[in-house]
Amino acid sequence: EDQVTQSPEALRLQEGESSSLNCSYTVSGLRGLFWYRQDPGKGPEFLFTLYSAGEEKEKERLKATLTKKESFLHITAPKPEDSATYLCAVQARTGFQKLVFGTGTRLLVSP
Amino acid sequence: EPEVTQTPSHQVTQMGQEVILRCVPISNHLYFYWYRQILGQKVEFLVSFYNNEISEKSEIFDDQFSVERPDGSNFTLKIRSTKLEDSAMYFCASTGQGYTEAFFGQGTRLTVV
Numbered sequence: 001e002d003q004v005t006q007s008p009e010a011l012r013l014q015e016g017e018s019s020s021l022n023c024s025y026t027v028s029g030l031r032g033l034f035w036y037r038q039d040p041g042k043g044p045e046f047l048f049t050l051y052s053a054g055e056e057k058e059k060e061r062l063k064a065t066l067t068k069k070e071s072f073l074h075i076t077a078p079k080p081e082d083s084a085t086y087l088c089a090v091q092a093r094t095g096f097q098k099l100v101f102g103t104g105t106r107l108l109v110s111p
Numbered sequence: 112e113p114e115v116t117q118t119p120s121h122q123v124t125q126m127g128q129e130v131i132l133r134c135v136p137i138s139n140h141l142y143f144y145w146y147r148q149i150l151g152q153k154v155e156f157l158v159s160f161y162n163n164e165i166s167e168k169s170e171i172f173d174d175q176f177s178v179e180r181p182d183g184s185n186f187t188l189k190i191r192s193t194k195l196e197d198s199a200m201y202f203c204a205s206t207g208q209g210y211t212e213a214f215f216g217q218g219t220r221l222t223v224v
Contacts, residue, residue: 032211043115043202043215044154087154091211096167097142099213101154 002027004102006088012108013078021073021105023088033071034099035064036087044087078109113137115216117203123222124193132188132219134203142206143186144213145178147171147199154202160186193223 005024013019025033032051036044048057050066057064061082063074073086085106089099116135124130136143145157158168160178177189186205190197200220204213 034212036215041200041218041220043117043204043217046212046214049212089154096159096161097206097211097213098144098156098159098167098169099146099154100156103153 002090002092002100004088004090004100006086006102006105008105009103010106010108012110013075015079015109015111016077018074018076018078020075021086021107023071023073023102024069025071025088025090026069027090027092027100029093031091031093031097033066034089034091035062035071035073036089038085038087038104040085047086075107078107080109080111083107083109113214115203115205115214117201117216117219119219120217121220121222123224126195126223127192130190130193130221132190132201132203132221134186134188134216135184136186136203136205137207137214138184140205140207140214142166142213143178143180144204144206145188146202146204146215148202148218149199157188190221193221195223197221198223 003026007022035047038044048064053068065072085104087104089101118133143160148154158172159166175191200218202218203216206213
């Protein structure tokens, strides 16, 4: 069974204090690993797709990396508006594109 | 920017009643999904739909659930006889041809009382 574990569950940072979120996964053949941002009461907002080990993607203060067992979301010099829950999901090569999500990391950035 | 639209944003229903949740996926997308998120829990896959038929469904998606694309734009999720444990946020998502990232709507909060 495909599984995604995210850590930490919650993270509190001061504005400008860089950190990383972890996503460990087991999947029967990875098609893609996805990062989403979710604000309270809203739907997941797509951030990145990573397809193979060694791949990196960047967007503003966020950088996602991928190994064969885990992915990291690095947040550089975060701002209060980066406060959200960050979700990791995997998609297996078998199956019809369903996403298997982790429970997410709740990030709070204080000014 | 194209987006997935869901209605209503919040629905309250009596246990045992039927509900229909509605979604308008991004217009040129071909793959459609329903996910749900019980408060404080992870987002869970319910069903995927392609070429007017269910392509995959989870164990959650039992005989009480059904999906339909009644016309060229809407995609619906019906729950025939709601239970208390059906209370959750329901998200519709869609994917375009050749892409793997799914775009989600803002969700319908279903409360069963």
